[in-house]
Amino acid sequence: MITQQALRVARERGLDLVEVAPMADPPVCKIVNYGKFKYIQEKHKKEAHKHQKAGKVKEMKFRIGIDPHDYLIKITHAEDFLAEGHKVRIQMQFRGRQMAHQELGHRLAAKIKEDLHTMGQCDQEPKMAGRNINMQISPLPGQQRHRKFKPHLKGITEHHDHHYHHEEHDPREDRHDVEDHDDDEPEEAPAQEVRKAPQPPKPRAPLLPPLE
Secondary structure (H helix, E strand, C coil), X not given: CCHHHXXXXXXXXXCEEEEEECCCCCCEEEEECHHHHHHHHHHHHHHHHHHCCCCCEEEEEEECCCCHHHHHHHHHHHHXXXXXXXXXXXXXXXXXXXXXXXXXXXXXXXXXXXXXCCCEEEEEEEEEXXXXXXXXEEECCHHHCCCCCCCCCCCCCCCCCCXXXXXXXXXXXXXXXXXXXHHHCCCCCCCXXXXXXXXXXXXXXXXXXXXX
């Protein structure tokens, strides 16, 4: 239909001719009430913005020498966060004499990076900061994410919607490995055996003659 004819039909119906697909060949128009059309468009836009998830930065802490079971729980929660569109900041913590073996921390960081590569990409490479190694992983686009670890352990749930307010703490960020403060304390010197000086023998009482 030519433009002039479409305009005439719209006026006869008391409506407007609205172009909805200007890039099409030929362009596509609709005969609608323009005020109602704009209202519906704004409503759909607000609903889409309302359901859009705002990504946050979640923090996960790993101890050097973490137990394999605790590692599985934490790495599964990290997958949960990436599946929900959050960034994950990972911190490898050294305690006490562990600072002498920093290669263990870098080895753990490489393992975490490898285990999460199907869910996110590392946008901050592992870097030493004080007594910690920090790195950050951002989620891949939704269609490119593939979970490697399935939430099959006790206490782990699927990554369906978890809603926490800003002031609420996400319990999945809690630490699962046992606190061990012994590494921060200096070794105690072995107790030395205390030897007592020999005591002189007690004098014996003199023997009395028998009574007659």
